[in-house]
Amino acid sequence: MSALQNLPFNVREIREQFPALRQQVYGKNLIYFDNGATSQKPQLVLDAINHYYSKENANIHRGVHYLSQRATTEYEAARTRIQKRLNAKSSNEIIFTKGTTDGINLVASSFGNMLQAGDEIIISAMEHHSNIVPWQMLCERKGLFLRVIPINFEGEILQDEYEKLLSKKTKLVAITHISNTLGTVNPIKEMIAKAHNVGAKFLVDGAQSIQHMSIDVRDLNCDFFVFSGHKVFGPTGIGVLYGKEDLLDQMPPYQGGGDMIAKVTFERTTYNELPYKFEAGTPHIAGGICLGKAFEYIESIDFKAVEVHERALADYASQVLETFEGLTIIGDAKNKTSVVSFSLKDLHPFDIGTLLDKQGIAVRTGHHCTQPLMDFYKIPGTVRASFAFYNTIEEIDAFVIALERSLNMLK
Ligand SMILES: *Cc1c(COP(=O)(O)O)cnc(C)c1O
Numbered sequence: 001m002s003a004l005q006n007l008p009f010n011v012r013e014i015r016e017q018f019p020a021l022r023q024q025v026y027g028k029n030l031i032y033f034d035n036g037a038t039s040q041k042p043q044l045v046l047d048a049i050n051h052y053y054s055k056e057n058a059n060i061h062r063g064v065h066y067l068s069q070r071a072t073t074e075y076e077a078a079r080t081r082i083q084k085r086l087n088a089k090s091s092n093e094i095i096f097t098k099g100t101t102d103g104i105n106l107v108a109s110s111f112g113n114m115l116q117a118g119d120e121i122i123i124s125a126m127e128h129h130s131n132i133v134p135w136q137m138l139c140e141r142k143g144l145f146l147r148v149i150p151i152n153f154e155g156e157i158l159q160d161e162y163e164k165l166l167s168k169k170t171k172l173v174a175i176t177h178i179s180n181t182l183g184t185v186n187p188i189k190e191m192i193a194k195a196h197n198v199g200a201k202f203l204v205d206g207a208q209s210i211q212h213m214s215i216d217v218r219d220l221n222c223d224f225f226v227f228s229g230h231k232v233f234g235p236t237g238i239g240v241l242y243g244k245e246d247l248l249d250q251m252p253p254y255q256g257g258g259d260m261i262a263k264v265t266f267e268r269t270t271y272n273e274l275p276y277k278f279e280a281g282t283p284h285i286a287g288g289i290c291l292g293k294a295f296e297y298i299e300s301i302d303f304k305a306v307e308v309h310e311r312a313l314a315d316y317a318s319q320v321l322e323t324f325e326g327l328t329i330i331g332d333a334k335n336k337t338s339v340v341s342f343s344l345k346d347l348h349p350f351d352i353g354t355l356l357d358k359q360g361i362a363v364r365t366g367h368h369c370t371q372p373l374m375d376f377y378k379i380p381g382t383v384r385a386s387f388a389f390y391n392t393i394e395e396i397d398a399f400v401i402a403l404e405r406s407l408n409m410l411k
Contacts (some may be wrong), residue, residue, distance in 0.1 A: 009309065011391075014301070014390050015392075018041070018042055018043075018390055019046070020032070020040040020041065021040060021390060024360065026358055026359070028359055029360055029398075030362065031398055032362050032391075033385040033399065034362045034364050034384075035211075035338075035388040036208065036386030037386070039211060039231055039232065039233050039388055040233070041235070044294075045235070045293045045294050049235065049290050052071075052074075052286045052289055052290065056074065057286075058071045059071070059285070060283075060285055061276075071289075074292070075283075075285055077292060078291060078292025078295070079288070079292075082240060082291070082292065085298075086216070086217045087216040087219070088218070091275070092274035093245050093248065093274070093275070094240055095242075095243065095248070095274075095275045095278045095279060096240060096283050097226070098238065098284070099229065099230070099237070099239035100128075100205060100206075100239055101228075104131055104203070104205070107172075107241065107243075108137070108138045110253065110278070111172065111224075112138040113251075113252050114252075115171050116142075117142060117143030117144065118143065118145070119144045119145075119170075120145045120146075120169040121138070121144060121145070121146050121171065121172045121173075122146075122148075122149060122165055122166070122172070122174070122200075123146065123147075123149070123173075124148065124157050124175050124176070125148055125149065125372060126151055126155065126179045126184065126373050127174070127176055127370070128207070128369050129371070132372070144171075145169075147170075148372075149162045149165060151376070154331070155184045155330070155331035155332065155333045156333045157184075159190075162191065166200065168199065170198055170200040171201065172201050174203040176205040176207070178212065178337065178338070179373075180208045180369070181330070181331065181341055181370045181373055181382065181384065182333065182336070182339065182341060183331055183337055183338055183340065183341070184333035185209075185333070185335040185336060185337055187335075189219070189220050192220060192221055193221070196221070201247065203224040203226065206225050206227040207227050208338075208339075210227045210232045211232040211388065212306065212310055212337060213306075222242075224241065224244075225240075226242070229287060229291040232291075232294055232295075233294040234290055234295075235287045248275075249274065254278050254280070255280040257281045259280060259281060259282070260272050260276055260277055260278065260279060306389045313387045313392075316396055317396050317399075320396070321342055324403070324407070327344050328343050328344075328345075329341065330377055330379070330382050338386060339384060339385070340384070340385045341368075341382040341385075343381075343382050349365035349380070349381045349382055350366070351410060352407075355402075355405075355409060356402055356403065356406055359405065361399055363385050363399075364383075366382075367380070368381070368382070
């Protein structure tokens, strides 16, 4: 009990907002340590989903009737809320997408169309598959080259190697803000400045940072910032691409269809203005509105305190896990948060994950969509505990006891 009271903000009060955390699986209290894969949803978001479909459901932007106008107003209010939170200059810079993967594919397709054979794109060795494969596909299509910045064994990007790779040929650098597998917090602001020095644009994969820290896109000076709603306490199927307005203006549309046009004839079509140019078809209206609610919720949370709390969780988990014989923590960056990945000698991560699950503990096992990173460490995968601000020290204690029990069973 004391650990809860000592925390810098009221975790107990926060947990009350998340009904999914108050359940048992296999007769055990659920301990949810799979926040890197997706987050649970606060009551505000759950109520908003229900309310939207019960009272407001209508298609947006085209209707003269009451419900349509109301849905449009709410959808656009969500966009503005997200713009303010990210400190973007204009709501035209906030494009609703399906998620991080969709946002990266949009940039690869549209920005990618403006690139020429021989141009280069830089990523790092710790990227998620969704920040690797779209670039590979683009490189194949356009005759571009993909360069990969190596990392050290601690799981940090080698900055001198990055500088060596940067050249006039570099057109885009795409890097994860926080590694979903290692928890490394990359020095993104400095890396952005270095890319700009050679005239390259910079995309930040923010899928693992937006839920752990305050993001200021103007301070970072990134050209693109992408994230998924479902990892930041909102619904699945919705996400955001932030892009600098002048850049988005120059870029060709991504998909064609309704809503993204100004005028269509069979001879010629003119495109709608931002942000609609990139939002073809009926969007995930409920998703956008409820992501706005998720942002309303996080506005009520002190993110300075969140950073302290989550680092304390990760540090504590690392400290206790290190005492296990044969256990190796994967990723030991100086700047690290919210994720503890580990492997155990001679044991398959899947077996450990299965035994933990039977004790009510949800962790993720496997390659975490970072197979090249697993190859670098020469392991098939890890067991990953990933934390959100609603997790507690007590849960880590229970997790450690369950892990001990699992290892005894596997002996
Ligand atoms: C989850 C994740 C993605 C992909 O997000 P989706 O919601 O599956 O599109 C990309 N990058 C990182 C770092 C992630 O953690």
